[in-house]
Structure formats: C-alpha cells, structure tokens
Amino acid sequence: MKRIKHYALYGGEDSGNQKWFQKLLSGDAEAILPNLNSTNGVVFSEAVLDKFIEEDYKHGRSKIAIFKCRSLRTFSSGEKRKALLNFLLKQNPEFLILDSPFDNLDKESVAELKIRLQKVSETIQIIQIFKRKEDILPFIDEILLMKGGKVQKTITLDEFLAEKPSEERFPKIKSIPEAPSEFENILEVLVKLEKVSVNYEERPILANISWEIKKGQFWKLTGPNGSGKTTILSMIYGDNPKAYGENVYLFGNKKGSGESVWEIKKKIGYFSPALTELFNRRNTVLEMVVSGLMDSIGLYQRPGFKQLALAKEWIKTLQLEHQEKKVFLDLPLLQQRMLLIARAMIKHPPLLILDEPTSALDDKSALKFTNLINIISAETETAVVYVSHRKEKGLKPEFEFKLIPSENGSVGKVSVSS
Numbered sequence: 255m256k257r258i259k260h261y262a263l264y265g266g267e268d269s270g271n272q273k274w275f276q277k278l279l280s281g282d283a284e285a286i287l288p289n290l291n292s293t294n295g296v297v298f299s300e301a302v303l304d305k306f307i308e309e310d311y312k313h314g315r316s317k318i319a320i321f322k323c324r325s326l327r328t329f330s331s332g333e334k335r336k337a338l339l340n341f342l343l344k345q346n347p348e349f350l351i352l353d354s355p356f357d358n359l360d361k362e363s364v365a366e367l368k369i370r371l372q373k374v375s376e377t378i379q380i381i382q383i384f385k386r387k388e389d390i391l392p393f394i395d396e397i398l399l400m401k402g403g404k405v406q407k408t409i410t411l412d413e414f415l416a417e418k419p420s421e422e423r424f425p426k427i428k429s430i431p432e433a434p435s436e437f438e439n440i441l442e443v444l445v446k447l448e449k450v451s452v453n454y455e456e457r458p459i460l461a462n463i464s465w466e467i468k469k470g471q472f473w474k475l476t477g478p479n480g481s482g483k484t485t486i487l488s489m490i491y492g493d494n495p496k497a498y499g500e501n502v503y504l505f506g507n508k509k510g511s512g513e514s515v516w517e518i519k520k521k522i523g524y525f526s527p528a529l530t531e532l533f534n535r536r537n538t539v540l541e542m543v544v545s546g547l548m549d550s551i552g553l554y555q556r557p558g559f560k561q562l563a564l565a566k567e568w569i570k571t572l573q574l575e576h577q578e579k580k581v582f583l584d585l586p587l588l589q590q591r592m593l594l595i596a597r598a599m600i601k602h603p604p605l606l607i608l609d610e611p612t613s614a615l616d617d618k619s620a621l622k623f624t625n626l627i628n629i630i631s632a633e634t635e636t637a638v639v640y641v642s643h644r645k646e647k648g649l650k651p652e653f654e655f656k657l658i659p660s661e662n663g664s665v666g667k668v669s670v671s672s
C-alpha cells in the first residue's frame with residue numbers, strides 16, 4: 255500500500271497566513287491545498303470543541319462525550335480532546351486537519367495523543383497547523399512554507415528542525431504603571447486552603463489540600479489533566495459551591511462568610527483565554543483597558559480623565575499606543591492577551607490568576623507574554639498564580655504547587671521553582 259504523506263504548516267502570528275488558515279479551519283481545505291476534497295475531511299481544533307460545548311449547553315446533553323448526561327464543559331482538557339478525536343474518527347474521514355492539538359494537555363496526555371495520531375496516520379492523511387516547534391508530530395513528512403495563501407516551498411521536517419532559530423529579540427517592557435489607589439487592609443496571607451477536599455459524584459478530586467498564597471508571591475500551579483487545577487481556582491475565584499463547607503479563607507475571611515463573591519472578585523485580577531470571547535461588542539482597546547477600573551466587561555460608565563490617562567499609560571507600556579482606537583477583537587491574539595492582562599492589572603489587585611494564558615500562542619509570542627508577567631511580578635505587590643502545562647521558557651515563578659493525583663484525590667506538593 256502506498257504510504258500516505260503528512261504535512262505541517264506554521265501557524266504563528268508572524269506567519270502572515272492567518273486569513274488562509276481560517277479558511278482551512280472552517281472546512282475549506284481546497285483553498286490552500288487544491289488536491290484535497292474538502293467534503294472528505296474533518297477539523298480538530300479548539301473552535302470545533304467550543305462549538306460542541308455550546309451545543310451541549312443548549313441541548314443539556316452531549317453529542318460527543320462518553321458520559322452523555324454530563325456537560326462537556328465540566329470535562330478536563332484531556333478528556334474533551336479524547337472525546338472530540340473519537341467522534342471525528344467515527345466519520346471515517348480521508349484527512350484530518352489538526353490545529354495546535356496539544357495546547358492545554360499535560361505531558362502524559364500529549365504522549366498518549368501522539369501515539370494515537372501515529373496510528374491514525376497509517377490510514378488517514380494528517381495536516382497539522384503548529385505554533386510551537388516542540389509540537390510537530392514526528393511522522394510529518396514535509397513542512398509547507400506559505401505566502402499569500404499559496405504554498406511557496408516545501409521542506410522536509412529535518413531541514414526545518416535544523417534551521418537555527420533566529421535570536422528572539424524584542425523591546426522589553428521595563429516598568430509597570432503605578433496603582434491608582436491602594437487596596438486597604440490587605441493581610442499578608444491572601445489565600446489559605448486548609449485540608450480542602452472535593453468530590454464530584456462521589457469521585458474524590460482534591461484530597462486534603464493545604465496551600466497559602468502570600469502577598470507578592472509568584473506561583474506556578476501544575477498537575478496533569480483532570481488533577482483539579484481548575485477546581486482549585488474555582489474555589490478561590492469562582493463561586494463553586496463546593497468551597498462553602500471547606501476551610502477556604504480569602505483575604506482573611508472564610509469563604510461564604512464576610513465578603514460577597516463580588517467583593518472578593520474586586521481584589522482578584524483574572525485571565526483565561528476564554529475571557530476574550532466575552533468581548534463581543536465593538537469596544538475599542540482604550541475602552542477595554544479602562545473597563546478594568548469599573549469591574550465590568552464592557553464600558554457602562556463614562557470614565558474620568560484620570561482613569562483614561564492611566565489606561566493610556568498601560569497601553570503605551572505595552573507599546574500598543576498605535577492600536578488605542580482600534581476595535582479590541584480585531585487585534586492579533588498576543589496583543590489581545592497583553593491588553594487583557596493590562597485590564598486585569600490596572601488596579602494592581604492583590605492577586606492575579608492566569609489560567610493557561612499562553613495557549614494558542616506561538617513560541618515568540620509566548621516569550622513576550624511571559625516577559626510581561628515576570629515584570630508584573632517583580633515590580634508590583636501583586637501575587638501571581640500561573641497555571642500552565644508547558645515548561646514556559648523564560649517564566650520565572652518562585653514556587654510551584656503541584657497536584658499529584660491518587661486514588662483518594664489529588665494531593666498538593668509545594669516546591670521552590672528551579
């Protein structure tokens with residue numbers, strides 16, 4: 255039997271082919287690769303997954319999940335991807351387009367998915383769009399170099415990997431705008447979890463978790479898919495009812511007593527890539543950043559002169575002053591993410607939570623992003639909790655809180671970051 259050839263395309267922000275990739279991912283494979291017949295292919299991407307999650311939400315049951323009665327939204331990243339891949343393969347496609355398939359996956363799940371895809375590649379053609387070099391599948395035969403939506407040159411994987419990375423230089427951010435006012439009466443210990451345990455449907459998820467986050471500390475929260483990272487974050491930031499019977503103390507008060515969820519949220523800057531989707535109006539960059547002072551997603555109040563000046567200072571710090579009047583959603587992904595960090599940080603909250611903030615970014619963009627987080631941590635009093643699966647080159651957390659799964663739920667291990 256003739257061996258199938260597999261291809262990869264670089265999809266980073268600097269690739270200049272975003273528009274064409276959108277065509278490819280929306281199912282029009284022929285637009286870029288004329289010898290593919292679009293009707294015979296399927297797309298594996300975050301956007302496709304989101305579409306299923308949305309449909310689930312509407313219908314109250316899942317079309318692709320194994321546990322049909324449970325919403326896909328509550329699945330861990332690894333579980334969601336497995337379910338999507340199984341669903342797509344059942345359609346017997348001739349080719350499979352993979353868009354950054356390893357984002358948000360832990361090491362074991364990446365290894366597992368790679369083995370699965372290797373097997374799939376024996377019978378189905380694979381076209382991988384990658385943003386991180388480390389993600390390229392080992393069985394890829396050729397890298398397609400594109401320009402203006404056309405394949406300009408084809409090189410082998412070995413040739414591509416042998417290319418020396420160009421020295422990543424970019425103007426570094428050196429300082430962070432001052433806080434508009436100080437948060438009063440902030441205690442040394444911002445968050446305290448004391449022997450917190452959580453079960454879902456009698457399945458233990460977290461077992462006796464104790465963790466203290468103090469002023470100004472920089473933490474990385476790690477653990478394999480499904481180990482309970484999002485669950486912990488939802489105890490701190492969200493309104494997970496599971497937090498109430500447990501010893502969860504936020505800013506000195508036991509959760510559920512004292513401050514309302516709303517009051518607590520005012521003291522926490524939060525970022526997750528999903529946040530971008532909340533901005534569906536035509537807000538400009540300036541409006542979006544200044545809205546961080548109003549604790550609202552859009553802009554419902556007219557900001558004052560001082561507030562606008564501070565938002566402009568943040569935009570300038572990010573070297574994006576030329577974008578100030580543009581519509582936020584029209585900007586490239588990295589710029590959107592940096593601006594959302596500015597929005598979360600504009601008040602210098604005591605705590606900043608970042609949930610997988612570099613997913614879908616290319617190597618260079620991720621480096622720029624982590625540089626911003628390092629500066630924020632070094633220059634402000636804000637404590638940072640950064641959730642990520644990747645060993646982010648350049649990120650400088652002080653401590654790691656690692657969730658280690660066990661039969662009785664995950665236990666936590668604290669270490670000083672190397």
Ligand SMILES: Nc1ncnc2c1ncn2[C@@H]1O[C@H](COP(=O)(O)OP(=O)(O)OP(=O)(O)O)[C@@H](O)[C@H]1O
Nearest residue numbers: 328329330331332454478479480481482483484485
């Ligand atoms: N509402 C829910 N009902 C039942 N099970 C749930 C619910 N929410 C989460 N879970 C389960 O709890 C476990 C922990 O999920 P959680 O999302 O906290 O893990 P995670 O470490 O953040 O995973 P990932 O890295 O994949 O995002 C998973 O097995 C998940 O399926």
